[in-house]
Amino acid sequence: MFYNLKLSFIFFLTAFFISSPESPAPKFDIIDYSVKLNINANIYVPVPFTVRDFVGFKNFLGFFESGSNYNKVNRFGYLGKYQFGKGTLKMYGVRNLSEYRLNPELQEKVFLMNVMRNKWILRREISWYSNRYLNGTYISESGIIAAAHLSGPGNVKKFLRSHCNPDLDKRDANGTSISDYLNIFKDYDLEKIPAIQKPKRN
Numbered sequence: 001m002f003y004n005l006k007l008s009f010i011f012f013l014t015a016f017f018i019s020s021p022e023s024p025a026p027k028f029d030i031i032d033y034s035v036k037l038n039i040n041a042n043i044y045v046p047v048p049f050t051v052r053d054f055v056g057f058k059n060f061l062g063f064f065e066s067g068s069n070y071n072k073v074n075r076f077g078y079l080g081k082y083q084f085g086k087g088t089l090k091m092y093g094v095r096n097l098s099e100y101r102l103n104p105e106l107q108e109k110v111f112l113m114n115v116m117r118n119k120w121i122l123r124r125e126i127s128w129y130s131n132r133y134l135n136g137t138y139i140s141e142s143g144i145i146a147a148a149h150l151s152g153p154g155n156v157k158k159f160l161r162s163h164c165n166p167d168l169d170k171r172d173a174n175g176t177s178i179s180d181y182l183n184i185f186k187d188y189d190l191e192k193i194p195a196i197q198k199p200k201r202n
Helices: 003-008 010-016 054-066 086-091 097-101 104-121 123-129 141-151 153-161 178-184
Strands: 034-040 043-048 132-134 137-139
Touching: 054 104, 054 141, 086 097, 097 104, 104 123, 104 141, 104 153, 123 141, 123 153, 137 141, 137 178, 141 153, 141 178, 153 178
Parallel strands: none
Antiparallel strands: 034 043, 132 137
């Protein structure tokens, strides 16, 4: 996880992305904004504003995981923009980790494959629990997929089927929980991404 950024964004996320259990899930206009900052004549830095579609979802998740750094390797050995482990990468046919770090296109493909697979594994939970509260936690499809990225689909399945029992709210090594990701990444539109049991890399 890109832990330092998580801490600095906690109040921002609370104000803009997390609604109270008594309130309905917030709705956001899907408008694509961006601004560009000229640091000097030779450096051009884009500053994205998150859109609540798949592109916005993956860019925000990548920022949250690594600061959108394709070359990032954390202290636990998780790699790239989306901080995948070696086991997950091997499952998607990635053998050369150095090549993976230097290949943004490959990283984006692997992320898409992982979303497709997790949507298939959690298809029942998405159907049963989306757009409702469980034990004070708002559930959405995108929140479920983000939580699966954090903790694995099996842990998310157990947590949801327990109706969000706090004892099953698994945390990663940085202290981020399944319920954190359910809240932070809720209500992105992932409808166009198919659920595929064994996605193939084109």
